[in-house]
Each structure stands twice: as structure tokens, then as C-alpha cells.
Amino acid sequence: MRTALFAFASVLALTACSQPAAETEAPAETQAAASGILAPTYPESRTVDQVDVYASAAEGEVAVSDPYRWLEQDVRVSEDVANWVEAQTETTTAYLDQLPGRERIAERLAELWNYERYGLPTSRETTDGLRYFFSRNDGLQDQSVFMVQDGLNGEARALIDPNDWAADGTTALAGTVPSPDGATLAYLIADGGSDWRSIRVMDVETGEQLGDEIEWVKFSPLSWAKDGSGFYYSRYPAPEEGEAFTALNLNQAIYFHELGTDQIEDVQIMADPDAPDVGWRGSVSDDGRYLVITSSTGTDGNGVHILDLEAEGAAPVEIFEGFGNNHSYVGNQDETFFFQTDLGAPNGRIVSVSLSDPAVLSDVVAEGDGPITGADHVGGHLIVETMRDVASAVSVYTPDGDFVREVELPGLGVASGFGGSPERSETFYAYESLNQPAALYRYDVETGESEVFRAPDLTFNPDDYVVSQTFYDSTGGAQIPMFVAHHRDVDPNGVRPTLIYGYGGFAITRRPDFDVRRLQWMEMGGVYAIANLRGGSAYGRDWHDAGRLANKQNVFDDFINAGHALIDMGWTSPDHLAIHGRSNGGLLVGAVANQAPDLFAAALPAVGVMDMLRFNQFTAGRFWVDDYGSPQDPEMFDVLYGYSPYHNIPQTGEYPATLITTADTDDRVVPGHSFKYAAALQAAQTGDAPTLIRIETRAGHGAGTPVSKLIEEAADRWAFIAYHTGLEIED
Structure with a gap:
């Protein structure tokens, strides 16, 4: 078992604006010279006289204009923003509808x-043997169905089908978290892509809902008491009306x-009203x-x-104090606990600590050349996952730290x-790779x-695709690993689309895993x-530190140099090169497109953090100050002001x-974030290449997005970059 630590992301404010939205008719579309594709004409994005003054170490005080502040308002609250979204959607749809091959x-x-x-099974020991819980998707179901099965060879039956919950x-x-005896299931529901969760409980045998309802849960594990009488979870106070999403x-x-009681009766276990910025999460030991x-x-x-x-009136024992390092629970044997930690070990180590002497840490698995990414206590052994040049390696140890064996994996994945x-x-x-969907073992x-x-x-056929790894030079002599994948029939010719x-933040490494859209x-x-x-x-904590805070420019340099490396390898050229990133990776794409606009033919910034001066003002954005x-x-x-995508759009005429x-x-x-960035890009002198914003409805940051919406979005993206990188598609 491991304690989850969450990498949070940003939200902006609900800011009132007294001026009404301008209602102007867009001028007629113009004909793109050589292609027959009609160039977009953008809806007008009105501006406001919003100026904020910031303290600068270099210049004292700096006045920063924010002309599109009104676009921070929640589309569910502001009619002005809703109208802007509708107009932008019409413009984007009209352009995308023309692109060759989109339907195909x-x-x-x-x-x-x-x-x-299938999802990875979780098992529970019942009086009749092991009961397995797992998810299954038949292929094109919008949401996977949650299944239960008694015994390895038992007949699986559907327990929860989320496809019945909403028409869209x-x-x-x-x-989903089954109780220790497998008789009861607590599960979490997300609506419209929100990070807010609702908790419900059902009887596994009958499928009957037990009536327990818990709201305002976010960034929380759910962990059952040993006797199944109830569970531990984390929640925030109910937000004020109209502020739930901001x-x-x-x-x-x-x-x-406690099962069968109202949420208002739940017992508070840990909080600190004097430190409202501290988040608390709890997991029951094995x-x-x-x-x-x-x-x-x-x-x-x-x-x-x-x-x-079990000790009445016991006080929590502090094992690791402060917030200077990362620690995750792995397991315990009575009062001896195993933790994964980067304290004194940038690549991580597994340590043991006794409750009777919590100040003493003993190495069980010492720090190695590759960073530890996870560890579990299973069958009286420790299973330790590491990265070797980003690919997975897995080893088994005794609780005393003796090496037992390495788990043989199928390949580079x-x-x-x-x-x-x-x-x-x-x-x-x-196990999965760029050319191989996950198989379960x-x-x-x-x-x-x-x-x-x-x-x-x-x-x-996965064998039709080639996956290789290369390393290229970047700022300060850093060697950056990069996976390159392509169809076996595709060779470098200097003009390959x-x-x-890329991502480059929050200690998150983008692994060579499978995504059918990439394939x-x-x-x-x-x-x-x-x-x-x-x-x-x-490459561990040092690699993370080299790309955060004042070192963030290294991330942008690494991404720009990835483009140069692919060109030098003979794969492509600037006219055929596109970039893509999500969330922090959306910030990456926005910043790099600003800094090297002539290196790329197309850019796909998704759900990006684009205003680096206001990211910490709303919802979970304050957590990102660490990075x-x-x-x-x-x-x-x-x-931040030096690279913020919203504030650094170049008037180059070539974007x-x-x-x-x-x-x-x-x-x-x-x-x-994206609304303001789009409005600023459309207003800038960036040349003839289109700047469009695709706004999905009733979808959040990505988790839980229906398969049908994922397919539609991918078709739009691929048709867009194919057209702008010269990849021909048959209609």
C-alpha cells in the first residue's frame, strides 16, 4: 500500500466586469492563397482597463496590464463569457470542418x-475465498464498467455502469475502494470533469445503495477501518454559493x-485551523x-x-516533520514502518522506522543510480519500482533489504x-509501451x-511500429532522453511531419506508455x-530541481533543443514540426512558441497555465508555488513575468x-487561462497562421472524459497539425 501524494493544478478567479460584451458582426472570411481553406476571422474580444502593480527585484514596481481579465469569469455564471465562448466555438468549428481527412x-x-x-484487479479475502474487483471497457464505451468476480476463474458481473449516469x-x-471483507464498496463520482468528488456506498452482493452520501471531497484517498464500520477521507468546507469552481x-x-450515518455526524480526525493552507490525508495501515x-x-x-x-486517547506520532522532502508509506510489520523517501537521497530510498524511536531511520533499500518511483509490501516482500533512463525496472527485496530478483519485463516500456x-x-x-497497449500480468x-x-x-500489429530512445544536448551540458516512435515504413527524410x-514539471515524468491517439x-x-x-x-529530485522555480527556463530550452535534435537527426524541418503539451505542458508549449516561433509549424497547448501572475489566486493554484x-x-x-505565455506573445508576424x-x-x-491567451494571440501581429481555441463542454482537466469526446478532440487536433505540417490524409 502506498500513500497518495497529489500534484495539483491551477484555477483562475471569478472577476466581475461592468462593461457589456461587444456585439459586432465579424468581417467576411478571406480566401487562403494556395489551399482553398478559408482563413478564420476572429470574434472581437473586448478589453478592459485592468492594471496590477507587482513588486520586482530588478525594477522596483512594475505595472502589468491585464486587458482580458473579464475572461476569467466562470462560464456558468457570466453571460458575457458564455457569449464569447459560443462565438469562438463557431469560428473554430467553421475552420476545422474544412480540413481534409478529419472525418476519416x-x-x-x-x-x-x-x-x-481492463483495469488492474484489486482483491479482498472473503469467507468464501478471494473476490476480485476491476474495470472493463468493451472498446468504445464512454466510461469503463466496474466489475466484480469471485475467484480467479469466477464469472465477472457488472457492479457499476457509469454509462447510465448521464446522457452525454x-x-x-x-x-473505488472495497471494504476489507469485500462485502461493501465505497466509490467516488465526478461530474463534468470537476475535481470535486461525491462518495457513495453499495452492498457488493446485492448492488443495493446503502444511502451514505458525502460531498465536497477533493484530492483525497479513501481508506476503510479494519472492521469495515466506516472509512477515513478528506474534505474541504462547503464553498460559498457560486464559488465552488473558483x-x-x-x-x-x-x-x-461511520456507515449508515449522515455526513454532518462524521468525526474530524485531523485539521489545523491556524494553518488553513495545510492539506491532510489519511490511509489505514495494512x-x-x-x-x-x-x-x-x-x-x-x-x-x-x-x-x-487501537490506543484510546493516543496522539499522532510525528515521523517526518516539515515539508522539505517527500515521503510515502510502503507498509509495516507491527511498529516497524517502511517508507519511500528522498530525505538525504535525491533518487529515493526505502527506510524503516520504529514508532518507539521515530528519530532513527535505517536504510532497507539504499539510493541507487535510478530514481525509485514506487514501492509495495506484498507477500512478505518489498517490490520496488525504479526508472532506468525513464523505462521501468522492478526489483524484489526482503524486508531486511536483501535483493531477491528482478522482475522480467517484456521490453522498453x-x-x-x-x-x-x-x-x-x-x-x-x-506493462505497456508506445506501440503496445497495456497487458495485465x-x-x-x-x-x-x-x-x-x-x-x-x-x-x-504492434510490430509495425518502431520505438527507440536517443539523447541530445541541452543547456548547461544536460543530456536529455527522448523516445522516438514511428511506423516501420517511415524513414528520416528531413520533411517528416x-x-x-513534453511536460517538464512537478516531478512528473512522461513515460513511453501507450495511447491509441499517438499510434x-x-x-x-x-x-x-x-x-x-x-x-x-x-533522474530523481535533482532533475526536478533543475527545471523549477528560477530554473524553469531549462525546461523551455530542453523542449526547443528537442526540436533541433530531431532536425539534426534528419527527421524533419521547422515547416513540418509540431509541439503538444497538457496542463503544465500547455504552459510549456505556450512559452516555447513565444520564444522560438520560427522553429515550429504548429502548436497544441492544452488546458495550459497561461497567466503566471495569477495562477495562485484560485482553487488549487496556490499549491503550484512549490514548482x-x-x-x-x-x-x-x-x-514568471519573463516567460508567462499570456504576457510574452511576440509581435513577429511569424507564429x-x-x-x-x-x-x-x-x-x-x-x-x-486559455481564454485570455487566445484573445491576446488573436489580437497580436502573429502572421497568417490561424489561432483557434477549441472549448469542450462539460469536461474538466481530462480525467473521466468520455471516449466519444476524446475521439472528437483527437480528430480535430490531428487534422489541424496534419494540414499545417504537410501530412497528407485521404478523405
């Missing part, structure tokens, strides 16, 4: 996506909910005796306390899972035997690259064709 892309993507997929498929099952997330607390409590103020670093649930019980040797893991930690549990039947994906780009003849930029954790720094800090203001994507109900990186 959607049809083929649906064909490729139509294969059976946007209400999603966001988490107000800062403060005063999180851990509660215990033996059920302890509550492992983590606390944090941001995305980097957490404290840990342990509460003895990503392994995940390995959860289970300390009392049972069975665990499950998934059952692994016996005692014998080391691994066998296929579920493998998908595919409508394509090529798409680079379709390769099937169409494109080259797909993933650059493992600094700011992630490909970005605070715009209220004069030194960090100079850094990549840009398709911004966001969702109208994203309450993590609120759409106001």
Missing part, C-alpha cells in the same frame, strides 16, 4: 480504440465516516491498526504522522501496479512466476517524440498555427 481520422481512431481494456457520458466513476481550496481536514497521516502545503514535500487507532496484501504472494501489474512474489492475466485483441510531446498519428505517417525534460523526475514560485515574491515575479484546447468546466486549470 475520427472513423479510423474509433476502429483503433475499439478493443477490450460526462459523469464518471472516479475511484474559490481557493483551504482548510482541508480528515474525517471518519494491518488496520494505524492511520498514516500525510500533510502538505503544495506539490513538493510532505510531513507524516502515525496515529494508533512502463510497468505499473504491484499492489496487494503483505499476507498474500499474489500481485498484478500492467499476475505475479507470484514468492516464486517469481509471471503469467498473462488479460491481454487485448488488437486491430493493429513530427510531433513532440494513429504514427499510422498516418507522422513521427511521435516524447522529450523527458528537466522539471520531471527522470513555479510566487508572483508576490519580487525575485520570482521577474522570472505557429495554434489550436488551443480547454474545457468550460475545468476547475483545476480553469479555462480563463
Whole structure:
């Protein structure tokens, strides 16, 4: 078992504006010279006289204009913003409808996506044996169905089908946790892509709803008491009316909910009203005796306390204080606890600590050359996952730290899972790569035997695609790893349409995992690259630190240099090169397009953090100060203002064709970021290439988005960059 630590994202404010939206008729569309594609004419985005003054370490005070502040307002509240969204959607749709091959892309993507997929099983020991819980999607279901099965060879039956919850498929099952005896299931619901969660409970045998209803849950694990009488979870106070999707997330607390009672009766376990910015999360230990409590103020670093649930009146014992390092619970043997930590070990280590002497840490698995990405306590062993040049490696150890064996993996890819019980040797893991969808394996930690549990039947041959890894030079002599994947028939010729994906932040590493949309780009003849930029954790904490705060420019340099590397390798040229990133990666694409507009033909910034001076004002945005720094800090203001995509659009006349994507109900990186960026780009002198914004309805930051919407969005993206990078598609 491992304690979840959350990488949070940004939301902007609900800002009133007294001026009404301008209602003007757009001028007639003009004919693009050579293509027959009509160039877009943009709706008018009115401006306001909003100026904010910031403290600068270099210049004292700096007045910053924010002419599109009114676009920060929630589309569910502001008619002005809703009208702007409608006008932009009409413009974008009119342009995308003209692009060659768009319908064929959607049809083929649906064909490729139509294969059976399973989630990793979770098991519980009942009086009749093991009961397995897992998700299944028959191929094109908008949401996966949650299943239950008694025994490995039992007949699976549907327990929850979220496809029945909403006609548009946007209400999603966001988490499931069976009780220790497998008789009861607590599950979380997300509506319209929001980060807010509702908790419900059902009887597994009958499927009957038990009536428990909990609201205002966000960034929370859910962990059952040992006797199944209830569960621990974290929630925030109910927001004021109209502020649910914009107000800062403060005063999180851990509660215990007893089954059959109202939420108002839930017992508060841990909170700190004097420190409203501290978040609290709790998970019950594997033996059920302890509550492992983590606390944090941001995305980097957490404290840990342990509460003895069986000792009446016990106080939590502090194991790791402050928020300077990252620590995750792995397991325990009585009073001896195992933690994964980067304290004194930038690549991570596994340590043991006794409750009787919490100041003493003993190495169990010492820091190695590759960073530890996870660890589990299964079948009396420790399963430790690491990265070797970004690809997965998995090793088994005894609780004393003796090496047992390495888990043999099929190739250069990503392994995940390995959860289970300390009392049972069975665990499950998934393995995937850029050309291979996830197959599930059952692994016996005692014998080391691994066998296929579920493998998908595919409508394509993975062997038709080549996945390789290269390294290129970047700022300061850094060697950046990059995966390059393509169809076997595609060779470097200097003009291959090529798409680079990047992220570069929050210690998140983009691994060579499978995404059917990437495969379709390769099937169409494109080259797909993933650059493992600094700011992630490909090489541990030092790699993360090299790309955050005042070092953020390294991330942009790494991404720009990825483009140069692909050109130098003979794959492509600036006229055929596109870039893509989501969330922090959307910020990356926006910043890099500003800094090197002549290097790329097309840019796809998705749900990006585009206003670096206001990201920390709303919802979870304050957590990101760990990675970005605070715009209220004069030194960090100079850094943030220097690369903020919204504030640094060059008047070059030569800018990549840009398709911004966001969702109208994203309450993590609120759409106001993308709205303001789009309005500013459309108003700038950026040349003839189109600047469009695609705004999805009733969709959030990405989790739980229906398959049908994912296919539509991918078809729009691929048709857009194919047209602007010269990739020909048959209609």
C-alpha cells in the first residue's frame, strides 16, 4: 500500500466586469492563397482597463496590464463569457470542418480504440475465498464498467455502469475502494470533469445503495477501518454559493465516516485551523491498526504522522516533520514502518522506522543510480519500482533489504501496479509501451512466476511500429532522453511531419506508455517524440530541481533543443514540426512558441497555465508555488513575468498555427487561462497562421472524459497539425 501524494493544478478567479460584451458582426472570411481553406476571422474580444502593480527585484514596481481579465469569469455564471465562448466555438468549428481527412481520422481512431481494456484487479479475502474487483471497457464505451468476480476463474458481473449516469457520458466513476471483507464498496463520482468528488456506498452482493452520501471531497484517498464500520477521507468546507469552481481550496481536514450515518455526524480526525493552507490525508495501515497521516502545503514535500487507532486517547506520532522532502508509506510489520523517501537521497530510498524511536531511520533499500518511483509490501516482500533512463525496472527485496530478483519485463516500456496484501504472494501489474497497449500480468512474489492475466485483441500489429530512445544536448551540458516512435515504413527524410510531446514539471515524468491517439498519428505517417525534460523526475529530485522555480527556463530550452535534435537527426524541418503539451505542458508549449516561433509549424497547448501572475489566486493554484514560485515574491515575479505565455506573445508576424484546447468546466486549470491567451494571440501581429481555441463542454482537466469526446478532440487536433505540417490524409 502506498500513500497518495497529489500534484495539483491551477484555477483562475471569478472577476466581475461592468462593461457589456461587444456585439459586432465579424468581417467576411478571406480566401487562403494556395489551399482553398478559408482563413478564420476572429470574434472581437473586448478589453478592459485592468492594471496590477507587482513588486520586482530588478525594477522596483512594475505595472502589468491585464486587458482580458473579464475572461476569467466562470462560464456558468457570466453571460458575457458564455457569449464569447459560443462565438469562438463557431469560428473554430467553421475552420476545422474544412480540413481534409478529419472525418476519416475520427472513423479510423474509433476502429483503433475499439478493443477490450481492463483495469488492474484489486482483491479482498472473503469467507468464501478471494473476490476480485476491476474495470472493463468493451472498446468504445464512454466510461469503463466496474466489475466484480469471485475467484480467479469466477464469472465477472457488472457492479457499476457509469454509462447510465448521464446522457452525454460526462459523469464518471472516479475511484473505488472495497471494504476489507469485500462485502461493501465505497466509490467516488465526478461530474463534468470537476475535481470535486461525491462518495457513495453499495452492498457488493446485492448492488443495493446503502444511502451514505458525502460531498465536497477533493484530492483525497479513501481508506476503510479494519472492521469495515466506516472509512477515513478528506474534505474541504462547503464553498460559498457560486464559488465552488473558483474559490481557493483551504482548510482541508480528515474525517471518519461511520456507515449508515449522515455526513454532518462524521468525526474530524485531523485539521489545523491556524494553518488553513495545510492539506491532510489519511490511509489505514495494512494491518488496520494505524492511520498514516500525510500533510502538505503544495506539490513538493510532505510531513507524516502515525496515529494508533487501537490506543484510546493516543496522539499522532510525528515521523517526518516539515515539508522539505517527500515521503510515502510502503507498509509495516507491527511498529516497524517502511517508507519511500528522498530525505538525504535525491533518487529515493526505502527506510524503516520504529514508532518507539521515530528519530532513527535505517536504510532497507539504499539510493541507487535510478530514481525509485514506487514501492509495495506484498507477500512478505518489498517490490520496488525504479526508472532506468525513464523505462521501468522492478526489483524484489526482503524486508531486511536483501535483493531477491528482478522482475522480467517484456521490453522498453512502463510497468505499473504491484499492489496487494503483505499476507498474500499474489500481485498484478500492467506493462505497456508506445506501440503496445497495456497487458495485465499476475505475479507470484514468492516464486517469481509471471503469467498473462488479460491481454487485448488488437486491430493493429504492434510490430509495425518502431520505438527507440536517443539523447541530445541541452543547456548547461544536460543530456536529455527522448523516445522516438514511428511506423516501420517511415524513414528520416528531413520533411517528416513530427510531433513532440513534453511536460517538464512537478516531478512528473512522461513515460513511453501507450495511447491509441499517438499510434494513429504514427499510422498516418507522422513521427511521435516524447522529450523527458528537466522539471520531471527522470533522474530523481535533482532533475526536478533543475527545471523549477528560477530554473524553469531549462525546461523551455530542453523542449526547443528537442526540436533541433530531431532536425539534426534528419527527421524533419521547422515547416513540418509540431509541439503538444497538457496542463503544465500547455504552459510549456505556450512559452516555447513565444520564444522560438520560427522553429515550429504548429502548436497544441492544452488546458495550459497561461497567466503566471495569477495562477495562485484560485482553487488549487496556490499549491503550484512549490514548482513555479510566487508572483508576490519580487525575485520570482521577474522570472514568471519573463516567460508567462499570456504576457510574452511576440509581435513577429511569424507564429505557429495554434489550436488551443480547454474545457468550460475545468476547475483545476480553469479555462480563463486559455481564454485570455487566445484573445491576446488573436489580437497580436502573429502572421497568417490561424489561432483557434477549441472549448469542450462539460469536461474538466481530462480525467473521466468520455471516449466519444476524446475521439472528437483527437480528430480535430490531428487534422489541424496534419494540414499545417504537410501530412497528407485521404478523405
